[in-house]
Amino acid sequence: MGSLDDVKRTRHAMTLAEKASLMSGANFWNTKPVERLGVPSIMLTDGPHGLRKQGGAADHLGLNASIPATGFPTAATLANSWDVDLLGRVGELLGAEAAAEQVSVLLGPGLNIKRNPLAGRNFEYFSEDPLLSGLMAAALIRGIQSRGVAASAKHFAVNSQETHRMSIDEIVDERALHELYLEGFRIAITQGDAWTVMSSYNKVNGTYANEHRELLHDILRERWGFDGLVVSDWGGNNDRVAAIEAGSALEMPSTDGVTDLEIVRAVENGSLDEAVLDARVDEVLTLIARTRPGARRPAGTSEVDHDLHHDLAIEAASRSIVLAANEAGLLPLGPESGRVAVIGAFADVPRYQGAGSSLVNPTRLDDPLEALRASGLDIVGHERGFHRRDIPSVGLRRRALRLARRADVVLLHLGLDESAEAEAVDRTHLRLAQNQLDLTRELIDLGVPIVVVLAGGAPVELPFADEVDAIVLGYLGGQGVGPAIADVVTGRVNPSGKLAETYPIRYSDVPSASTFGRTEATSEHRDSIYLGYRYYDKVDAPVRYPFGHGLSYTTFAYSALRADARAATVTVTNTGDRAGEEVVQVYVEAPDAAAGQFRAVRELGGFAKVALEPGESATVEVALREHAFQVFDPDRGEWRTVPGTYSVLAAASSRDIRARVEVAIDGDAIDGDPLDLGRADLSHYLDGTVDRVGAAEFEALLGRPLPGSTWPTGRPLTRDDIIAQAKGRGGFASALHALIVTVSRTLMLLGRPHAANNVRFVLDMPFRSVARMSNGAVDGAMLDGLLLMVNGRFWHGVRRAATAWRAHRRARRAASARHD
Numbered sequence: 001m002g003s004l005d006d007v008k009r010t011r012h013a014m015t016l017a018e019k020a021s022l023m024s025g026a027n028f029w030n031t032k033p034v035e036r037l038g039v040p041s042i043m044l045t046d047g048p049h050g051l052r053k054q055g056g057a058a059d060h061l062g063l064n065a066s067i068p069a070t071g072f073p074t075a076a077t078l079a080n081s082w083d084v085d086l087l088g089r090v091g092e093l094l095g096a097e098a099a100a101e102q103v104s105v106l107l108g109p110g111l112n113i114k115r116n117p118l119a120g121r122n123f124e125y126f127s128e129d130p131l132l133s134g135l136m137a138a139a140l141i142r143g144i145q146s147r148g149v150a151a152s153a154k155h156f157a158v159n160s161q162e163t164h165r166m167s168i169d170e171i172v173d174e175r176a177l178h179e180l181y182l183e184g185f186r187i188a189i190t191q192g193d194a195w196t197v198m199s200s201y202n203k204v205n206g207t208y209a210n211e212h213r214e215l216l217h218d219i220l221r222e223r224w225g226f227d228g229l230v231v232s233d234w235g236g237n238n239d240r241v242a243a244i245e246a247g248s249a250l251e252m253p254s255t256d257g258v259t260d261l262e263i264v265r266a267v268e269n270g271s272l273d274e275a276v277l278d279a280r281v282d283e284v285l286t287l288i289a290r291t292r293p294g295a296r297r298p299a300g301t302s303e304v305d306h307d308l309h310h311d312l313a314i315e316a317a318s319r320s321i322v323l324a325a326n327e328a329g330l331l332p333l334g335p336e337s338g339r340v341a342v343i344g345a346f347a348d349v350p351r352y353q354g355a356g357s358s359l360v361n362p363t364r365l366d367d368p369l370e371a372l373r374a375s376g377l378d379i380v381g382h383e384r385g386f387h388r389r390d391i392p393s394v395g396l397r398r399r400a401l402r403l404a405r406r407a408d409v410v411l412l413h414l415g416l417d418e419s420a421e422a423e424a425v426d427r428t429h430l431r432l433a434q435n436q437l438d439l440t441r442e443l444i445d446l447g448v449p450i451v452v453v454l455a456g457g458a459p460v461e462l463p464f465a466d467e468v469d470a471i472v473l474g475y476l477g478g479q480g481v482g483p484a485i486a487d488v489v490t491g492r493v494n495p496s497g498k499l500a501e502t503y504p505i506r507y508s509d510v511p512s513a514s515t516f517g518r519t520e521a522t523s524e525h526r527d528s529i530y531l532g533y534r535y536y537d538k539v540d541a542p543v544r545y546p547f548g549h550g551l552s553y554t555t556f557a558y559s560a561l562r563a564d565a566r567a568a569t570v571t572v573t574n575t576g577d578r579a580g581e582e583v584v585q586v587y588v589e590a591p592d593a594a595a596g597q598f599r600a601v602r603e604l605g606g607f608a609k610v611a612l613e614p615g616e617s618a619t620v621e622v623a624l625r626e627h628a629f630q631v632f633d634p635d636r637g638e639w640r641t642v643p644g645t646y647s648v649l650a651a652a653s654s655r656d657i658r659a660r661v662e663v664a665i666d667g668d669a670i671d672g673d674p675l676d677l678g679r680a681d682l683s684h685y686l687d688g689t690v691d692r693v694g695a696a697e698f699e700a701l702l703g704r705p706l707p708g709s710t711w712p713t714g715r716p717l718t719r720d721d722i723i724a725q726a727k728g729r730g731g732f733a734s735a736l737h738a739l740i741v742t743v744s745r746t747l748m749l750l751g752r753p754h755a756a757n758n759v760r761f762v763l764d765m766p767f768r769s770v771a772r773m774s775n776g777a778v779d780g781a782m783l784d785g786l787l788l789m790v791n792g793r794f795w796h797g798v799r800r801a802a803t804a805w806r807a808h809r810r811a812r813r814a815a816s817a818r819h820d
């Protein structure tokens with residue numbers, strides 16, 4: 001099967017049952033074969049920053065072991081490189097590792113927009129800006145797919161939080177939807193040509209993403225020309241037939257054929273047009289035909305040079321590290337820096353990835369301490385200084401202070417611990433652990449120069465920022481984190497990373513701070529288009545580090561900026577005495593800087609990374625993004641050019657503008673239909689103070705009433721409700737809820753944060769998942785028994801579940817006897 005004709009011929013030869021069988025997995029990671037017609041089973045695995053291929057027990061939360069694979073830096077880290085070429089090279093090696101393991105689909109990249117710094121999977125996503133997200137994702141996708149392995153752009157769409165992620169209804173207005181939340185995907189699809197897209201668990205404006213015809217058909221296929229396959233997130237299917245109609249083909253993982261049967265019945269009773277099913281079948285067959293993971297090598301042999309891949313992991317990390325502060329030029333350190341004390345629990349046991357489905361079993365792990373010791377610096381010792389968990393660490397602190405007194409400089413390795421950043425759980429605050437803050441304070445009081453090296457996939461508050469001498473943001477550097485940090489600290493690598501997100505001063509500065517993750521049924525994106533720098537720059541709020549910020553050991557000057565509607569050119573000169581790389585950022589500033597208009601002050605229009613020797617100049621051309629002078633018109637459902645005199649800026653961050661030039665833009669002339677960016681009833685959207693938007697103003701923006709934000713009470717729980725809704729219902733329901741919470745808390749206390757988070761995650765699963773995710777162990781009738789138990793009819797439910805279990809066991813035995 002190779003060509004479109006072959007796909008059609010194969011599908012024509014299929015029975016209805018065979019077609020339906022292709023619509024869900026054979027198990028956790030594989031599709032079903034149709035042996036009679038030579039249709040093979042293919043394998044899909046995580047992703048995104050390394051292969052997580054499980055040999056034995058399978059799960060989607062990183063619980064069970066996977067084969068060793070290169071753990072590259074996570075997306076949040078890679079994005080700081082702003083290096084399209086690097087992302088392409090990482091993609092190629094990811095693709096090669098997948099291909100060597102006969103994996104057809106690598107489940108990544110993830111490119112949801114970082115709306116709030118507490119979102120639990122921010123470490124897996126690129127940026128708060130859709131252009132940067134989209135271009136990074138597109139490069140990674142092209143790299144992966146160059147090896148015959150499909151990438152999967154996920155999670156489509158508006159998966160802005162982990163709290164109640166399988167049920168939350170993300171309420172978002174059309175402008176924010178198109179200008180921010182969809183734009184990165186559009187770029188990834190149109191420029192990366194992703195062969196698959198993974199729909200998200202959540203609802204978008206009332207409809208599950210996996211059943212959202214407007215998203216999956218009208219926008220993805222019709223508007224953007226996507227010709228690949230949509231796969232559900234694992235266990236993310238709700239109404240199977242609605243999903244097929246909307247454009248989602250493959251349901252993962254296996255449902256033991258239960259939902260295949262629903263599809264067959266729907267076609268037979270006329271509620272699903274077989275032609276629609278045929279289109280989905282073609283998408284599966286096309287994916288199988290497109291992916292050729294093992295084509296170049298016989299199965300079982302490896303084409304992966306793990307040493308080479310490790311080298312790229314180191315390079316990728318070092319190119320992504322952000323030197324956030326180096327006021328007195330303390331860095332880089334060298335032999336003249338004297339005695340260096342390495343302090344912190346993240347120096348010898350680094351944080352280099354996040355928890356959940358992206359958890360890679362790395363081929364090796366190089367820690368910073370060892371790399372620093374090998375770097376030629378005079379390391380006088382290492383002390384952890386604090387427990388990894390936030391418990392008082394008096395003894396460790398004392399030892400660290402003793403060591404610091406003997407040193408000329410302290411390299412202080414702080415970070416978020418393993419429990420902080422995980423799939424399915426949002427963080428609850430933006431602070432570092434108190435024991436780390438206490439130690440930092442005492443070290444500052446000693447007066448010894450301090451370099452903070454921070455590990456973590458998302459911003460934290462840095463209350464000590466003005467009192468330490470340098471801050472190195474390592475993010476989550478993957479398995480090569482150690483040498484990468486040592487190289488930057490010692491100047492072997494001149495840092496060139498720039499922040500792909502804003503570092504706020506404190507959490508309360510974040511526009512969605514007071515509501516994020518706090519509501520039950522809906523998540524209202526009242527902040528609309530104002531997130532990250534679009535918000536901070538609009539209201540001119542102070543920030544810790546602006547979007548795009550990052551220092552170098554050299555300096556760059558910008559000159560001779562020219563621009564038109566298509567591109568900007570600027571000359572950049574290395575004015576220091578070291579070779580270095582600069583990320584040239586081009587922003588487009590709205591006419592009159594959008595004062596009094598529902599519009600960001602400035603938006604990233606394009607960027608390029610340029611390497612320069614000392615004294616060298618280069619003229620860089622930066623293409624402007626497709627919608628650089630446009631906004632999305634919600635009334636017409638299309639992008640509209642807004643006329644006026646724009647400024648095109650060449651900048652070293654969103655707040656470090658080095659040159660500006662004006663460009664006059666003609667608007668789209670649409671008679672009698674002015675685009676009203678100054679609507680009086682949207683006053684907080686005009687000045688950007690979106691933290692003050694009330695329900696009425698948000699309704700005015702949406703043009704419809706808001707749905708209830710709390711879970712309905714006073715009715716029995718159904719299959720679509722989530723287990724967390726059992727709370728406070730009394731009897732077995734409350735007991736079930738309390739049991740899950742207690743087990744999770746106990747695991748956390750026992751120092752098993754991954755297990756604790758995974759137990760807690762159960763609360764956010766819909767009851768239907770108990771059956772769907774059991775690979776056939778639990779059927780619908782047993783689930784009904786459980787629901788009766790939860791809904792106050794405990795004994796009745798127990799009897800129903802027991803009877804169903806016996807019937808199910810009999811049926812399975814009979815089926816396996818028939819099979820034998």
Ligand code: BGC
Pocket residue numbers: 046047059060061107154233234357
């Ligand atoms: C995650 C996906 C992942 C899938 C398979 C889900 O829980 O949301 O990102 O690809 O599991 O492990």
